[in-house]
Amino acid sequence: YQGGEPGADAEYLIVRQYDAHAWVEAWFPGQGWVRVDPTAAIAPERIEFGLREAVAEEGSFLENDWTSPQRYGDLAVLQWASLQLDKINYHWQRWVVGYQGQSQMDLMSRLPGGIGMRELGYITAGIVGMALLLAGLVTAWQYLRVESRDPLGRLVSRWYRLCDRSGVPVRHGETPAQLASRLAQAKPAAAGTATAFARLINKHYYGRDSETGHHGELAKMKRLLATMKRQADRPSTSSSKG
Known part of the structure; x- marks a missing residue:
């Protein structure tokens, strides 16, 4: 990079992308790599004064970037505002992004x-x-x-607890129908009730009934859940022939 300008209060140096400078390094037998800077011969003012001054007469400085504050450097107000914004960014990079080591000790x-x-x-x-x-x-x-706003969620949570007590813990990603099928195998007395309960869960979430219909389904699901609890708690009976 070649050039730059002092930041606000001259605390640091601002080096922008248009200050970038390239040169050639050529290999000469007996000398090795030698830096050859054609800019110094073709446009020495670019080296001495920077890009802004080098193209001042032709007016092509940042001609394709009309939103850049640097393009209007002759306006004191815009130049001052640009420097203040850059100062904020400088302190952000220094005290937040680059907060480590010596910066910590200085702050301490x-x-x-x-x-x-x-x-x-x-x-x-x-x-x-x-x-x-x-x-x-x-x-x-x-x-x-x-x-509190999801009464169906509370009913489903109670159903999950009932399944867990019945030895049928809920599996991750399991659908209501799959859970009801496993509960029916563990508690055959509750098979029909569990299937109906799972069907109403799917209907509530994915059906197109009105809100009034949903309220009726919730009441029905409460009754099904109470019945399912009694059926699941019913002791299994077995018969034998003598």
């Missing part, structure tokens, strides 16, 4: 009360812990809100 020296790395670690851990606790509380609150 500015903190009041003699706070060291250990104390800062405790403070950071406390803040992270509080943030995780708050996130957990918010998640639980949102879950309870969804549960």
Whole structure:
């Protein structure tokens, strides 16, 4: 790169892509690789003053990029605003993106009360812990809100618990019909009720009935679930011939 301009308050140097400069390295027998810069012979002002000054007379500086603030460098207000935005980006890169090593030590020296790395670690851990606790509380609150607004979800959860007590734990990705089929094998007395219950689950989620119809289905599902519980809790009977 060749050139650059001071940033806001002259704290750093801004080097942009149009400051990029290329040259040739040629191999000469007995000399090895030698840098040959044709720009110095063809356009020496490009080397001495930079691209902006080199094309000032022809007015082609950033001619295809009319949104670039650097194109209007002769307007003091735009130039000042561009430098302030670049200063914000500079400090973001320095203190956030590149926050490590010496930057940490410099920041520590500015903190009041003699706070060291250990104390800062405790403070950071406390803040992270509080943030995780708050996130957990918010998640639980949102879950309870969804549960309270989804009566069918509560019925399905009760059905899952009934299946688990009956020795038929719910499998990941299992459909209601598949679960009802396994429950029917474990508890034959509840076979018909479990099948009807699973059918109503599918109808509720994927059917096209009205909201009024859904309310009627929920009432029916509550009755089916109560019946299914009695059937599942009924002890198995066996008969033998003597």
